[in-house]
Amino acid sequence: MESNLKVWHLPDNEQNRIHFKIPAAYLSLPSKEGILAIQKFSNWLTSRRYSPNTVKTYTEALKSFLVFHRELLVSEITNDHIILYNNDYILKNNLSASYQNQIVNAIKLFFKIMLETKIEIEKIHRPKRAKVLPNVLSKQEVKAILNAPNNIKHKPMLSLIYSCGLSCGELLTLQPVHIDSVRNIVLIKNAKGKKDRIVPLSPKILEILRAYFVAYKPSVYLFEGRIKGESYDDRSLQQVLKLALKKAEITKPVTLHWLRHSYATHLLESGTDLRYIQELLGHNSSKTTEIYTHVSTKSLQQIKSPFDDL
Incomplete structure (x- = not known):
């Protein structure tokens, strides 16, 4: 006491x-x-x-x-x-x-x-982590998801994530000035690791963006929520994807990051050098990018199963 x-x-x-x-x-x-x-x-x-x-x-x-x-x-x-x-x-x-x-x-x-x-x-030791492969969609599945939204804002949001390999956060911090329609590139500011990077912009996406821009006239962020000048909410974007999956009749537990993984894998399968994919995704280490070599099916499809010879 x-x-x-x-x-x-x-x-x-x-x-x-x-x-x-x-x-x-x-x-x-x-x-x-x-x-x-x-x-x-x-x-x-x-x-x-x-x-x-x-x-x-x-x-x-x-x-x-x-x-x-x-x-x-x-x-x-x-x-x-x-x-x-x-x-x-x-x-x-x-x-x-x-x-x-x-x-x-x-x-x-x-x-x-x-x-x-x-x-x-x-x-201080780290846990031994399981080697989990990234989830990847086929091009047909991606097309079905991106074509599902009727909303003129929802379609370009999902399309940009896939076509530029963006994370959800990178998409929602984009500003109109980051879209360079002359050089056909997107400038991603302060991405992971506080680094800027540029990615190519598909001419098809540019057409969709122009139609969206005329309709919504965003002021600060490229994609704004109900309050002008404020960025679109990430939970709302997840809901957009959920509705697109339902309409496309895809039952897989797809997340927005699956679109980024699919972008990288599809680039690899089309013959893009791994070093360029590393730059496009903003990876610090090539080892991070190399994981996509384990989910690419291009080489696997050329292997003939011995079952076919039975």
């Missing part, structure tokens, strides 16, 4: 939480020190010009880790505590390897900028 304030100090542990029926909402928060650490981490990421999505992802990942170890001082956390978190939280809750990898990214970066720490960053 503290004599001046006349209050009792009890350890913040599981036994006392159960005994005093501490609300679950409280238990979902880190310690006060942890909350301050997360805020400092967020400020540091923002000052380094990390994207808002990355700041949110990293701070939420760090929060999950610090909530699990809320009884520890941040400076007392060791590599053993990371292993304990992986085993008793990640694995016990059947969370994915990609989520675990996000946690590792956040922890490594956070403790890299910590002044006093017991963590040995080089000894």
Whole structure:
């Protein structure tokens, strides 16, 4: 008991939480020190010009880790505590390897900028990730999806994603000035890795875009929502794809990123050099682009099955 304030100090542990029926909402928060650490981490990421999505992802990942170890001082956390978190939280809750990898990214970066720490960053191991191939649609399926929308705005949105290999975020941050109709290119600003890149623009897409532009006259973003000057909502775009799939009678769990994967694979199958595809997609490493060689069926289709000779 503290004599001046006349209050009792009890350890913040599981036994006392159960005994005093501490609300679950409280238990979902880190310690006060942890909350301050997360805020400092967020400020540091923002000052380094990390994207808002990355700041949110990293701070939420760090929060999950610090909530699990809320009884520890941040400076007392060791590599053993990371292993304990992986085993008793990640694995016990059947969370994915990609989520675990996000946690590792956040922890490594956070403790890299910590002044006093017991963590040995080089000894933090990553989960062994499954080699999952990208999902790819046939050209016939892509055509059915892109022809499905009747809406003059929906059609060019989906068409641009496929024809230029864009991510959802890249599409929604496009501005009218990024469409160069003279050189037939699209300028993608501040793409992943804070890099600009250019991709060729199909003349067929340009015709669709001109009709759309005359009808909607976007002011700031190429594709705006109900409020002029504000970018189209990504959830609404996902709904556009969902409706197109239903109309095209495609039951596969297609996402917008499937269109980007299909763009890369179809380029490869048509003979485009892998180095050019890497540039078009904005990949830092050629290894990332090489995965499309495993889903291209052009070479596989030339292989004759021994079953045919039976």
